Amino acid sequence: MRLRAVISVSLLALLLLPAFAGVAAAQTKPTLVVTGYGGRWSEVMKRALTEPFEKKHNVKVEIVTGITTEWVAKLMAAGPDTPPFDVIVGNEPPLPIPRERGFFDKRNVGLAPNIKSVYEKALVGDTGVVLFWSRIGLAYRTDLAKQKPQSWKDFWNDEFTGRRGTYTITNTLGINFLFMANKVYGKDYFDLDAGLAAVRRLQPKIVDFTGTMEKFLEQKEVAIAVLHDGSAWDLAKRGVPIDWVAPFEGVPILDQVAHVMRGSKNKDLAWKLIDAYLSPEVQLAYATELFFSPTNRTVKLPPDVARKIISGPKDVEQLVIFDWSQIAKQRPAWTERWNKEIR
Numbered sequence: 001m002r003l004r005a006v007i008s009v010s011l012l013a014l015l016l017l018p019a020f021a022g023v024a025a026a027q028t029k030p031t032l033v034v035t036g037y038g039g040r041w042s043e044v045m046k047r048a049l050t051e052p053f054e055k056k057h058n059v060k061v062e063i064v065t066g067i068t069t070e071w072v073a074k075l076m077a078a079g080p081d082t083p084p085f086d087v088i089v090g091n092e093p094p095l096p097i098p099r100e101r102g103f104f105d106k107r108n109v110g111l112a113p114n115i116k117s118v119y120e121k122a123l124v125g126d127t128g129v130v131l132f133w134s135r136i137g138l139a140y141r142t143d144l145a146k147q148k149p150q151s152w153k154d155f156w157n158d159e160f161t162g163r164r165g166t167y168t169i170t171n172t173l174g175i176n177f178l179f180m181a182n183k184v185y186g187k188d189y190f191d192l193d194a195g196l197a198a199v200r201r202l203q204p205k206i207v208d209f210t211g212t213m214e215k216f217l218e219q220k221e222v223a224i225a226v227l228h229d230g231s232a233w234d235l236a237k238r239g240v241p242i243d244w245v246a247p248f249e250g251v252p253i254l255d256q257v258a259h260v261m262r263g264s265k266n267k268d269l270a271w272k273l274i275d276a277y278l279s280p281e282v283q284l285a286y287a288t289e290l291f292f293s294p295t296n297r298t299v300k301l302p303p304d305v306a307r308k309i310i311s312g313p314k315d316v317e318q319l320v321i322f323d324w325s326q327i328a329k330q331r332p333a334w335t336e337r338w339n340k341e342i343r
Contacts, residue, residue: 048285083261096325111271114278122295132292134228144223164204165225176252230291
């Protein structure tokens with residue numbers, strides 16, 4: 001009887017062994033923590049990038065949504081050895097400070113070979129790579145504007161009085177717009193006296209977030225706004241009567257720059273995720289669904305999408321790209337002045 005009981009327990013243990021193994025495997029599955037935006041970005045990110053990546057590499061990808069300034073603040077508070085993320089993808093302006101302080105891993109082309117296919121302008125220092133570009137220009141409602149704007153100066157036209165929208169300069173689009181105002185009304189991109197005077201004349205509606213500006217355009221709160229091309233075309237695709245122009249004086253960019261944290265415990269997987277981000281398939285998904293311009297020069301865009309975004313060396317050459325590592329040193333003083341004179 002005792003022998004039969006021992007045999008039964010042994011058989012039960014053998015039967016349960018695969019289940020225990022499965023639990024152990026689930027418990028040891030690595031988690032890759034990456035930053036991302038909410039809304040449509042997250043939808044495309046999950047479908048085109050993270051879900052296929054999780055299956056291929058048996059890893060869980062945790063997406064931390066928010067904005068770049070929030071993520072950088074969390075990085076700085078945690079320190080380079082215990083970062084809260086494995087991968088940060090965000091706008092370049094806040095990133096020079098953690099880059100200079102050694103938070104980021106050196107670019108690893110061995111683990112992310114698609115880096116070899118990006119435009120030279122998409123390489124940031126020796127650590128970062130731009131995944132996507134968007135051009136910052138003017139979006140306007142075709143049912144509220146008398147004619148199509150061509151110049152940044154058209155933003156100041158009397159017909160748009162009380163119906164213009166831009167951003168505080170803590171927003172990447174906002175500070176880029178100020179630089180353009182500095183240039184078209186002053187001697188160069190950094191003629192702050194001329195630019196601030198021009199913005200005061202505008203008396204625009206000022207917001208903090210691109211999504212708010214999209215709602216303003218959709219609800220006719222503004223007739224014309226500073227906006228990147230991807231947002232404008234996404235609004236148009238949803239039936240809002242919006243057109244977008246690249247003013248002839250030049251277009252700065254809203255870029256999405258990826259870094260792997262030096263202190264990450266999953267650096268190999270982190271670089272493989274960036275490689276997947278730069279793959280033609282994922283780059284094409286972001287281009288066709290969100291109108292984000294790919295930095296991988298091998299991506300073949302449908303003609304109707306190519307006409308609307310950055311699509312080739314000629315377009316890339318015309319991009320206005322600032323040295324944010326130098327700007328970061330002066331930005332606090334500029335922000336203080338903006339807050340006194342504009343808001």
